[in-house]
Amino acid sequence: MVTPEGIEESLQRIRPFLHVDGGDVAFVRITEDRIVEVRLVGSCECCPMSTMTLRAGIERAILADHADVRRVEQVR
Secondary structure (H helix, E strand, C coil), X not given: XXXXXXXXXHHHHHHHHHHHCCEEEEEEEECCCCEEXXXXXXXXXXXXXXXXXXXXXXXHHXXXXXXXXXXXXXXX
């Protein structure tokens, strides 16, 4: 079962890559439908590549660790 602590552990592994460009990601919540909501912050917030960062980096890292997560969505 996915937990907020487990999601934070997954995010900790991806954060160094975001920090290089002045960005970060904040965990918001896990919905009842097993969708993880995150908020991109810093330079990631307005980056034109943020969708790619979300899908190819953040979502991929979370799904690799948590098979029960359906997807990752960005919230503002």
